[in-house]
Amino acid sequence: QVQLVESGGGVVQTGGSLRLSCEASGFAFSNCVMYWVRQAPGKGLEWVAVIWADGGTKHYTDSVKGRFTISRDNSKNTLYVQMNTLRADDTAVYYCAKEVGPGTGAFDLWGRGTMVTVS
């Protein structure tokens, strides 16, 4: 079954840390550029981070630079994001997603999301 399953969300104090995981199955994870996208309660979608298939290139939205680190383990078909120095405005549902095709940047597979609450 083609799917992405996020885990690791929860409630954390301001300034704390959390690591989210996204386990992929049913497709060639090691060939895919992968993304983290978040959605604050009642708000729109926001791209957070991207990592190239080989893990060699990573980009972040400005608001998380220096605090979040995206990584992947292709041997485990798993994507991660380490979130440090968390702030109240990081509160959101965090989704992992893959592209519809190489270099497209449109996301055809999403996980169900994991909620992160910073208080």
Place this chain on the structure above:
Amino acid sequence: EIVMTQSPATLSVSPGERVTLSCRASQSVSNKLAWYQQKPGQAPRLLIYDASTRATDIPARFSGSGSGTEFTLTISSLQSEDSAVYHCQRYNAWWTFGQGTKVEIK
């Protein structure tokens, strides 16, 4: 930074009617534009990418058009299950979403 602006914010439409949603980019994004449908408590679902290509298993009543800075998502005949928030997203160089349009069924 390219800003994506969707209009209207909310739309109330009767079943069977034609629906047109707008997405405007503050600078040209060529055809690097996608549309997503999101229902409450669910992840977004890709409808359209490259401005006009329907994603896998998306019904033909959904169509996309436009290029540059002006884009449209059309639902040719609204069904009750189409009640959702619709997001546009540009992906030329970076990835930015619009604020969404909520489509309600009358």
